[in-house]
Amino acid sequence: xxxxxxxxxxxxxxxxxxxxxxxxxxxxxxxxxxxxxxxxxxxxxxxxxxxxxxxxxxxxxxxxxxxxxxxxxxxxxxxxxxxxxxxxxxxxxxxxxxxxxxxxxxxxxxxxxxxxxxxxxxxxxxxxxxxxxxxxxxxxxxxxxxxxxxxxxxxxxxxxxxxxxxxxxxxxxxxxxxxxxxxxxxxxxxxxxxxxxxxxxxxxxxxxxxxxxxxxxxxxxxxxxxxxxxxxx
Amino acid sequence: xxxxxxxxxxxxxxxxxxxxxxxxxxxxxxxxxxxxxxxxxxxxxxxxxxxxxxxxxxxxxxxxxxxxxxxxxxxxxxxxxxxxxxxxxxxxxxxxxxxxxxxxxxxxxxxxxxxxxxxxxxxxxxxxxxxxxxxxxxxxxxxxxxxxxxxxxxxxxxxxxxxxxxxxxxxxxxxxxxxxxxxxxxxxxxxxxxxxxxxxxxxxxxxxxxxxxxxxxxxxxxxxxxxxxxxxxxxxxxxxxxxxxxxxxxxxxxxxxxxxxxxxxxxxxxxxxxxxxxxxxxxxxxxxxxxxxxxxxxxxxxxxxxxxxxxxxxxxxxxxxxxxxxxxxxxxxxxxxxxxxxxxxxxxxxxxxxxxxxxxxxxxxxxxxx
Numbered sequence: 001x002x003x004x005x006x007x008x009x010x011x012x013x014x015x016x017x018x019x020x021x022x023x024x025x026x027x028x029x030x031x032x033x034x035x036x037x038x039x040x041x042x043x044x045x046x047x048x049x050x051x052x053x054x055x056x057x058x059x060x061x062x063x064x065x066x067x068x069x070x071x072x073x074x075x076x077x078x079x080x081x082x083x084x085x086x087x088x089x090x091x092x093x094x095x096x097x098x099x100x101x102x103x104x105x106x107x108x109x110x111x112x113x114x115x116x117x118x119x120x121x122x123x124x125x126x127x128x129x130x131x132x133x134x135x136x137x138x139x140x141x142x143x144x145x146x147x148x149x150x151x152x153x154x155x156x157x158x159x160x161x162x163x164x165x166x167x168x169x170x171x172x173x174x175x176x177x178x179x180x181x182x183x184x185x186x187x188x189x190x191x192x193x194x195x196x197x198x199x200x201x202x203x204x205x206x207x208x209x210x211x212x213x214x215x216x217x218x219x220x221x222x223x224x225x226x227x228x229x230x231x232x233x
Numbered sequence: 234x235x236x237x238x239x240x241x242x243x244x245x246x247x248x249x250x251x252x253x254x255x256x257x258x259x260x261x262x263x264x265x266x267x268x269x270x271x272x273x274x275x276x277x278x279x280x281x282x283x284x285x286x287x288x289x290x291x292x293x294x295x296x297x298x299x300x301x302x303x304x305x306x307x308x309x310x311x312x313x314x315x316x317x318x319x320x321x322x323x324x325x326x327x328x329x330x331x332x333x334x335x336x337x338x339x340x341x342x343x344x345x346x347x348x349x350x351x352x353x354x355x356x357x358x359x360x361x362x363x364x365x366x367x368x369x370x371x372x373x374x375x376x377x378x379x380x381x382x383x384x385x386x387x388x389x390x391x392x393x394x395x396x397x398x399x400x401x402x403x404x405x406x407x408x409x410x411x412x413x414x415x416x417x418x419x420x421x422x423x424x425x426x427x428x429x430x431x432x433x434x435x436x437x438x439x440x441x442x443x444x445x446x447x448x449x450x451x452x453x454x455x456x457x458x459x460x461x462x463x464x465x466x467x468x469x470x471x472x473x474x475x476x477x478x479x480x481x482x483x484x485x486x487x488x489x490x491x492x493x494x495x496x497x498x499x500x501x502x503x504x505x506x507x508x509x510x511x512x513x514x515x516x517x518x519x520x521x522x523x524x525x526x527x528x529x530x531x532x533x534x535x536x537x538x539x540x541x542x543x544x545x546x547x548x549x550x551x552x553x554x555x556x557x558x559x560x561x562x563x564x565x566x567x568x569x570x571x572x573x574x575x576x577x578x579x580x581x582x583x584x585x586x587x588x589x590x591x592x593x594x595x596x597x598x599x600x601x602x603x
Binding site for chain 2: 060063065066087090091096098102104106107111114115116118119120163167
C-alpha cells in the first residue's frame, strides 16, 4: 500500500506531513499511522475515507490544534511544535471550516465574521473592507446585520467560510464543510469554496464523504485505517 | 465593540442567572455600606462630642471604654489652673433609659461647657441650666421622641426630671441625648466626685506636647491625647471599625461566591464557543479578559444597585424613632470608593478559577463534543 501522498503538481509546498503518528488514550487508539503528505500553494486536496479513519485528526494537526506523537507537520516550511507561535498560525496562516458552522448565535453575521480580525488586532476599517469583499462574493451582503438564527443552513456555512478567510490565510482546512447541508446548498457552498480557493491562491485541504465533490478537487486522497493513499484514476 | 458584545452576550443569554448574581453583589454592597456608614457615623459623632471646643481629651489610662473612666475632681481643678489651659470641661457619660427608649446617652456637664454654651437653645434659657438638681436639658431629637416640652417632666431611669431647656446641636448623639448638671449626673450614676473625661482647650495649640507630658508627670494614671490621636488609638473605635469591615467583608464574600458560581456555569455552558474563539486566534489573555470582563460587568452593576439600596436603607433607618440621633447618613467618599473597589475585586476573584479553566480549554477536545 502506498502510504505517501506527495504532490504531483509543481509549486511551493505550503503544507507538509512527514511520518506523522497520532494516538489517543495513551496509545490504545492509534488514529494516524505514519502519514506523509504534501500540498502546494493554491491546490485543492480532498481527503476521503470512512468515519474514524483519521481525517479530522489530520486536519487538526495541520492547523496546530493538536500535535503529533511522532513525525512532523510543517506549514510554510516551519514545523508546528510547542515552540512555534501557534497563535500566529491560527490568526494568519490557516482558516478552519467545520461541518457544523460553529457560529456564535447571539452575534450578527457581520460580527461573527469579524471575530478573527478582533483576535488578530486588525484595524476595523481594513476588516470591514475585507468583509465587504467576501460578503459580496458569497452573496451575503444583504444579510450582514442579521443574527445567525435568521440565516439558512447554506448561509450559515457561507458565513463560516467568510470568517475562515477574513485574515487571508494561505491554507483553508475544511472538515466536511457540506456535511450538514442539502444537495443544492451543498453545491453552492462547494462551488464558492473552489472559486475562492482558485482566485485567492489558497490551498484547500478538505475532508469529505462526498466523492462527487471530492472528484472536483485537484487531488483526491483516500484515507483508511490511519493511512493515506492517492487512488488510481 | 465586538469584544464588548462577546462579554455581554452571555449575560444576556442567561438573564435570570445574571440578575441573581447582580443581586448577590448588590445586597452585599448594600450591607457593607450600611454597616460601615452607621458605625463610621457613630464614631464620627462620638469623637465630635469629645472634640467640642477642645483639642485634648484627658481620661483614665488603660480603660477599655470611656464609660468606665474616672477622672477625679481634684485633677480637673488642678489641670484648670495650669497657665497653658484656657478651659477644662469635665464630662460624665452615662447610659439611661426611659419607657420606650432603652438607650439614651446622658451627658453630665457644667454650665460653662461648650455643649451648653454653643448650642442653639430652641426652648428655655441656658442661664437656667444647673440651678436645680432635678433639671434636665434635652437634645431636640430626644425631646421629640420623649414627647417632652419645656417645663414638662420626663421619666428617665429611676428619676423624674424637670425639662428646663431644649437645644439643637449639629451632633446626632448630642441631639438625641440628655444633659444633666454634672453634680446631678454624678449622683444619678453613683460617681460622686469624678467625671469620665476632661476636654481641654489650650491657649496655644503648640503647647499640646508639653501639656501631655505634664499630665503624665502629675497624674500617672491619666492620659492626655490630642483629638486625632485619640480617634486613631481608642480601642473601641478600632474594634467598631474592624467589626464593620469584617461584617461587610463577609457579605461581599458571599456575593463573590455567587459571581464565581455564575462564571463557572458561564464557562461550562460555552466550552465549544470558547474553543471556536481559540480556533479563530483568541489568545489566553483575550479569553481571560472576556471572562473577567463579564464578572466585572456583574460586579459594577451590583455595586451601583447596592449603593442605591444601601443609601435608601440608611435614610429609612434614620427615620426609625428608636435610632434617632445614632445614625448619620453621611456617606464618606472614601467608604464609597472602598466598597466599589472591594466589589470589583470580589468579582475578579470570583472569576479567577473560571478564567483559568477557560484558558485551559483545548479547542481540539472541545470540538469533539457535538
